[in-house]
Amino acid sequence: METQTRDADATRARILDAATRLFIEHGFAAVSMRRLAEASDVTKSLIHHHFGNKEQLWEEVKETAFQTYARKQQEMLETAEQSDAELLVSSVRAYFSFLRENPGVVRLFAWTHLEEDQTCGRSDRDLVALGARRIREAQEQGLLRADVNPTHVVTLFVNACTHWFEARSHHSEWEGIGTDDEYLEDFIRILMEGLTPRKD
Amino acid sequence: METQTRDADATRARILDAATRLFIEHGFAAVSMRRLAEASDVTKSLIHHHFGNKEQLWEEVKETAFQTYARKQQEMLETAEQSDAELLVSSVRAYFSFLRENPGVVRLFAWTHLEEDQTCGRSDRDLVALGARRIREAQEQGLLRADVNPTHVVTLFVNACTHWFEARSHHSEWEGIGTDDEYLEDFIRILMEGLTPRKD
DNA sequence: AATTTAATTGACCGGTCGGCCAGTTAATGG
DNA sequence: CCATTAACTGGCCGACCGGTCAATTAAATT
Missing domain, CATH: 1.10.357.10 (Tetracycline Repressor, domain 2)
Known part of the structure; x- marks a missing residue:
């Protein structure tokens, strides 16, 4: 439980936090999935895995x-x-x-x-x-x-x-x-x- | 003077009008030069000729x-x-x-x-x-x-x-x-x- | 009429876009 | 211990991005 290498909830939260920060700062259109991936330290594919697509992520934010x-x-x-x-x-x-x-x-x-x-x-x-x-x-x-x-x-x-x-x-x-x-x-x-x- | 096939001022104004409309509607980041060109019925290159680049066009708008x-x-x-x-x-x-x-x-x-x-x-x-x-x-x-x-x-x-x-x-x-x-x-x-x- | 200037075009560039997919790897639980 | 599930990765796709450039064409100037 301590040194867990995988934590779906935490990862999801990390992505959502980074997305919230970047979308609020630059707006939906000006933020790319690549930038989002970099900011939340995961791969682009993983964001799609957790949130579907860019629009759905924005809606959830x-x-x-x-x-x-x-x-x-x-x-x-x-x-x-x-x-x-x-x-x-x-x-x-x-x-x-x-x-x-x-x-x-x-x-x-x-x-x-x-x-x-x-x-x-x-x-x-x-x-x-x-x-x-x-x-x-x-x-x-x-x-x-x-x-x-x-x-x-x-x-x-x-x-x-x-x-x-x-x-x-x-x-x-x-x-x-x-x-x-x-x-x-x-x-x-x-x-x-x-x-x-x-x-x- | 009447059936003029080229009118730089009119063309410039047409581009500026279309850009104003689209930028106001969708925001700077969500509008592409191609869409702008289509909306003002000119080529993308012509917009660059008259306004330099996308940012400069936005500033002028x-x-x-x-x-x-x-x-x-x-x-x-x-x-x-x-x-x-x-x-x-x-x-x-x-x-x-x-x-x-x-x-x-x-x-x-x-x-x-x-x-x-x-x-x-x-x-x-x-x-x-x-x-x-x-x-x-x-x-x-x-x-x-x-x-x-x-x-x-x-x-x-x-x-x-x-x-x-x-x-x-x-x-x-x-x-x-x-x-x-x-x-x-x-x-x-x-x-x-x-x-x-x-x-x- | 010849020459210069500038409006206008289309093809092309390297790069980035969002999304997909076939794997790999780690937790789960029977 | 092994099968199942799901988190996670890297590579790839076609489309589109903003921008450049040489060529064409029409107007202006001489």
């Missing part, structure tokens, strides 16, 4: 990555319980931090969006629905303004966070642009002020 | 596309003059409409972001700076809250619009998601309510 993503997000959301304005703020912060620490996730979503792959949308469908439900609860309690679609609130904060990291190299050329944290705080300020009911 | 993008945006902004809250709203609407009618622009930005190309950031640098200046003016007049970075306001509305179209296939799987216009109106509602100074 996406599937497992999205699964991991959804699981982590689920864990984050489960800890929170209350459904007030503070929950929304902490959710935004948590999501923003998650993307900052997992830049590969941002790129993977970007690649799949460009190939119009809809499977990724189903990965966080339930998360979004849950978030929207929490917002609706807060709306019904009068804690958040009720004239906006809760799902759009979730979408807005996903868009504001995701595209910040996706277009970082783009924004960095803009004058007056601030740090990650400064942008996040400004966004939260606008979002929460925009969602809090007015007294006047 | 991006350059001209971003130039067109910047020019159109500039035109839109020049018509507007006042610098109050309404200008911000109409700018958001205009930008949103522009992206809806030019889905290729969204994809082109996405491709270039994935290859960490920073040249695209310089294409709208001046536009963003101008928008930020207008917002700052409105802040100084007390028309918009002054405790947020004007550049971040521009960034936020770019992010909110761009990523809406970029991740359309993703969002469409979410329950409760609305139409383009419904999302836009909700975003404007939150943004403007979040930016308007409070009296209470």
Whole structure:
């Protein structure tokens, strides 16, 4: 069991790891099976043995990555319980931090969006629905303004966070642009002020 | 001059058009010179004659596309003059409409972001700076809250619009998601309510 | 009309692509 | 201990890759 010369699961995992890394970095079309074989230290034939063909490997890379993503997000959301304005703020912060620490996730979503792959949308469908439900609860309690679609609130904060990291190299050329944290705080300020009911 | 059998400029433009279309659709790596030649109805050698190599053609595609993008945006902004809250709203609407009618622009930005190309950031640098200046003016007049970075306001509305179209296939799987216009109106509602100074 | 210039072609190059297949080798279990 | 199974290898295939080059052809210049 110790000095095992063959371990199918480990080999499979090694290939999947290398494939995930390379596909996320360079995209599906720009990575060859030979490069994949070299990076995972196996022969090209062995990749075909374990995964079929290049497309199937790519699908499995996406599937497992999205699964991991959804699981982590689920864990984050489960800890929170209350459904007030503070929950929304902490959710935004948590999501923003998650993307900052997992830049590969941002790129993977970007690649799949460009190939119009809809499977990724189903990965966080339930998360979004849950978030929207929490917002609706807060709306019904009068804690958040009720004239906006809760799902759009979730979408807005996903868009504001995701595209910040996706277009970082783009924004960095803009004058007056601030740090990650400064942008996040400004966004939260606008979002929460925009969602809090007015007294006047 | 009429029945000209050779027209270098026209040929060049035909190649550039086909390349723009195919690169935007499939990405740089997934498009071959042979496919490009077929799509623009010329020989592969002729593309090399006019553009050098594949990378240079890609660079020229991006350059001209971003130039067109910047020019159109500039035109839109020049018509507007006042610098109050309404200008911000109409700018958001205009930008949103522009992206809806030019889905290729969204994809082109996405491709270039994935290859960490920073040249695209310089294409709208001046536009963003101008928008930020207008917002700052409105802040100084007390028309918009002054405790947020004007550049971040521009960034936020770019992010909110761009990523809406970029991740359309993703969002469409979410329950409760609305139409383009419904999302836009909700975003404007939150943004403007979040930016308007409070009296209470 | 002769000459020069440049747009355009087709054949060809070495290299790489994804995939396949016939073996070899190591674990399994009867 | 031997048969079966499956992990794993190396070599090969036809197709396609980006790029080059000499030749052809049409326009521009003289």
